[in-house]
Amino acid sequence: MRADLRLALPAALAWAAAWLLAGAPDLAAPATVAAWLITAAATVSLLARAVSGGSARLRTGRLPSVVLAGAAVALVCSSAFALGHLRHPPELEGGRSRAGEALVTITGVAKPAASAAFGADADGQRVTVDAVLDSFIAGDTRTQARAPTLVFATIAQGARLPIGSSFRVHGTLTPLAAGESNEFLLFARDGPQAERGPPWYLDWADTVRTGFRHTTAHLPGDGADLLAGLAIGDDSSVVPALHDAMTVSGLTHLTAVSGANCAIVVSAVMLVGGALGLRRRLRVGVSVLVLGLFVVLVTPEPSVLRAATMAVIVLVALAAGRPSSGLPPLCLSVVVLLALDPWLARSAGFALSVLATAGLLLLTRPLASVGERFLPRWLALAVAVPVAAQLACQPVLFLLTPQITPYTLPANILAEPAAAAVSVLGLVVCLLGVVAPSLGALVAWLPWLPSAWIAAVARFFASAPFAAIPVPDGALAASVTVVLTLLFLVAVFASRRHPRLAPLAGLLAVLSVVVGAGTVAGGALARSAAVPRDWQVAACDIGQGDAVLLHSRDQIALVDVGPDPRPLADCLERMQVHRIDLLVLTHYDRDHVGGLDAVIGRVDTVLVGPTDGPADERLLAELRAGGAQVADAARGQSGAFGDYRWDILWPRAASPLAGNEASVTVLFTGPLRLIFLGDLGEQAQDAVRAANRIGPVDVVKVAHHGSADQSERLYGDIRAVIGLVSVGEGNSYGHPTDRLLGILGRVGTRAFRTDLEGLIVVSGTSATLAIWTEKGEPP
Structure with missing residues (x-):
């Protein structure tokens, strides 16, 4: 039950540095210099120690960890410094809006927008869409950029904005505060004018997604709305009421493609390759290629990037004959992604994906071992998986939405098996939608059934009494959750070496949960009765x-x-x-x-x-x-x-x-x-x-x-x-x-x-x- 935490410190420090620089970009230059100097000094000290004491001393002490942590932080700082002038160009800063012409590349699926986003009459369909600002022309000044931008535009009925395509838009560009997921808001005055189409691989993915939507268009109700989100991460068809039900019941993560989906894809390729007699390295290569195509298909959201990067690290280690599992691949994937895009540090989706995976790796086995004292082994494991993920993610969830959702555990236990079925069958329908649409339309009923079940579970628990109990202080609730998790870990891991400490920590954790739950429930009842x-x-x-x-x-x-x-x-x-x-x-x-x-x-x-x-x-x-x-x-x-x-x-x-x-x-x-x-x-x-x-x-x-x-x-x-x-x-x-x-x-x-x-x-x-x-x- 020992965890390999050697890369945990470099990943944590790299994340902290990226989070800081995302909100304070002016610190990128001095932070880069300081990080490289510290790394160089630690490396020189490590080499000097190796020369004087041999390789045995090289592998001991804390200097190797310091070097790794310094290198990770230095890479993140360097990336933030190198990309910062494109992410938030100085010419477009200053907190004021500017009118001009923007060249943007679409990065997300267009979604209907409320009319309040527009200040004037507009015909056609009003949408919002995520994009990257490539350039902006205001007067005679042209500014190059590479900045995430949320675009508000009106498009003709039936028109599309394919992912990867570029458009010219006349409108008003408004900068946002540093650290936001988007750097700018762009309010278009006229319809987007196509500049160039998407590259072939994105065009292929758009064709597959469109085929999936057409193949499943005949399906009824919530099951149809939810199916694309569960299968390929496209939740654009999920109506707000169903989305809220998924959120309150703690099932939103099912529509975010993550590690489970990537594991299904890789496992399928490896099994088929093994059945065909392919050598291990060839199977690994094919798995990486197919995984890349899968990421393109489902769009590279932060959770997808984390899961895919971790999967590639595991596959590369497997090809090299050094199987790797557990926390090291997760920590290394965090460092790699933050070095490529430091602004992921402030993405809630990225944080929840990393924490959920860490919770599953660290907490599932201890929770299951505790549960086996009262439940059959299979049921203890089934309960331990959602509890582990929820415990790890709950501090961030409290910060995002300060409320307790008491039905998350039963909802996940009921929905998780169905989600796995939708993932497998949904990919089958996705492929059939391209090669045999008529057959795909028939087979689509198979994933529709578990999809409808998940939607029914979400709506049932979201409509139950006290489905969402407000918490007065989200930051305090997050801190308490962290302390409770630590107490639980102490109670489990210290049971052999410190037999007296473990029961005390467990008792404190149980008492804290009872007191906290009673306080929140009592407060909710009091609030309701006070009206x-x-x-x-x-x-x-x-x-x-x-x-x-x-x-x-x-x-x-x-x-x-x-x-x-x-x-x-x-x-x-x-x-x-x-x-x-x-x-x-x-x-x-x-x-x-x-x-x-x-x-x-x-x-x-x-x-x-x-x-x-x-x-x-x-x-x-x-x-x-x-x-x-x-x-x-x-x-x-x-x-x-x-x-x-x-x-x-x-x-x-x-x-x-x-x-x-x-x-x-x-x-x-x-x-x-x-x-x-x-x-x-x-x-x-x-x-x-x-x-x-x-x-x-x-x-x-x-x-x-x-x-x-x-x-x-x-x-x-x-x-x-x-x-x-x-x-x-x-x-x-x-x-x-x-x-x-x-x-x-x-x-x-x-x-x-x-x-x-x-x-x-x-x-x-x-x-x-x-x-x-x-x-x-x-x-």
């Missing part, structure tokens, strides 16, 4: 966006759905909302409609404002497909909701307005009087004021998250008691602005902000108004 049962209004804390619930006589209304499905789903679960009688979508910006997948299939009636292009129409089509009745909202319309009457105050019927200025403005009158202003600006607010006699209200949903573009005259007329400001913590817009807060203060309206108070609940009537906030007493 007033007689609530009338609930402003969900969903970040920079709007999502406000109304409750009356067991009926629910929802005004807007926020930017993302997951926060809204959490709020609906917390407020015990399962069905929505009335949904109002004020307009179609991402921060108001991005969370729509959380409510599709759960809505009876929808009131919407004027659409602004095909993307908006597709959203309404999805609502209709989910069983909702969709109606255009216009001034003069009214209806009943529980004890309330609702009236549409804006926009006028057949209005030419669109976007913020056409935000549906609705007044609810009943036990409380409430008005929702969407994202109206000052001129539109004055138009609403002139067109309607509103009078005083109890609650106003402040327009546009508290921007400065507000009408003091309107707020003075309605003189709301409470002003709800739905706004994201630390947002880059400066919302809510001092001007808005000043207006509310002067008219006597008390502001409540979701960025400071979290969930905000209003209960009672106009005469007995009561406020409850998630984060303690309201100010």
Whole structure:
């Protein structure tokens, strides 16, 4: 049970250096010089020691490890220094946007984009796609680059952006902070113009992927959406609701091609080669070639690169007659990849891939040995594998999403066997889609069945009670997880040499888990029980966006759905909302409609404002497909909701307005009087004021998250008691602005902000108004 950790220190130090330089590129030059000097000094000392004491002394002591670590760090620093001027060209830095012409090479699969990403009307399909910025021309200045860039563009319906192809795009280039996965955002003003096609091998891979999609197009439901992701890592067809279910149930890693897929490919080639009588080195060579083609097919995501590099290292060692396994190939693959691309150090996918593999190598056997005391050996091993991977990855998961997903273990135990079947059968279908499409379409039902099973498992556990329990402090939770893992390792590995230490460490680990789980579960129950049962209004804390619930006589209304499905789903679960009688979508910006997948299939009636292009129409089509009745909202319309009457105050019927200025403005009158202003600006607010006699209200949903573009005259007329400001913590817009807060203060309206108070609940009537906030007493 001893682990070979000789290369662990070089890999860890190389990772630390790469992580630092990715966020502070100006340090690359001095760090490179310092690293090489330290490596040279350690090498000279090592050679001097060898000369004076012979080869025996060369193999002992810590100097060899120092030399290896220094060399690894020096290679990473040199790469960061050599590539830094292309990754973030000084001419394009400075934090300001620039207009010009960009030449980009597509590196990812284009995905539909929300209309909020675009500032103007656009026909066709709006997409985002990962690319590399090759050059940028602004005025008479041409800048060469090699920078990862996220492109927002509009393409003609049915048009494609093949991976590896190059396009010219006119638009605005916006730099991001150092250390981000992308260096720039590029907002295209016109359609991309093709410059050159992909090289032959990428064109081949695109043909195979397209054939796979056509071969499986006839398959139904979630199984079809998930199949391409499980088989070839293409998750572009996975709808947001299913993606969220996979995330909450801890199954997202199944759609990221990794070591298991590479192992299947290599094993298949080696077995077939052995059956054909090929010599070992020839089989290894063919395996490396096929593995390279597989990486091209599934696209070189960080997890794929890590798995493939590690597999190549193992194969090369096998060809040399020195079989290698365990941690050394993993550590060496980390050093190699970071030396080629230091910015991988900040990739969450790369980190999770490395940690999951390390967890499987280090923890699976100890966990299985513990489990065998209570379970059959096969079941203990089946449980140990997902637990080992989860323990290793959990600190990073807490940093990415501070929540506990208690059903991850059973979900993985149920889904993992099916995932292996999809991987094998999916590759078979992939090949048949090229050589025999009709046969491939028939065989596609075989991997569809386990794919549908995985999707059903994900949705089942994601909809279970307390499927995602928020953790107040992600960094603290990550630290506690690291300590617990170390205690467990001490308890297992010290059992022979230190028989008294092992039980103590195990007891501390168990107690910590029990106390931590009890604290989190108790906190979740307390949070749920603390919400007033007689609530009338609930402003969900969903970040920079709007999502406000109304409750009356067991009926629910929802005004807007926020930017993302997951926060809204959490709020609906917390407020015990399962069905929505009335949904109002004020307009179609991402921060108001991005969370729509959380409510599709759960809505009876929808009131919407004027659409602004095909993307908006597709959203309404999805609502209709989910069983909702969709109606255009216009001034003069009214209806009943529980004890309330609702009236549409804006926009006028057949209005030419669109976007913020056409935000549906609705007044609810009943036990409380409430008005929702969407994202109206000052001129539109004055138009609403002139067109309607509103009078005083109890609650106003402040327009546009508290921007400065507000009408003091309107707020003075309605003189709301409470002003709800739905706004994201630390947002880059400066919302809510001092001007808005000043207006509310002067008219006597008390502001409540979701960025400071979290969930905000209003209960009672106009005469007995009561406020409850998630984060303690309201100010």
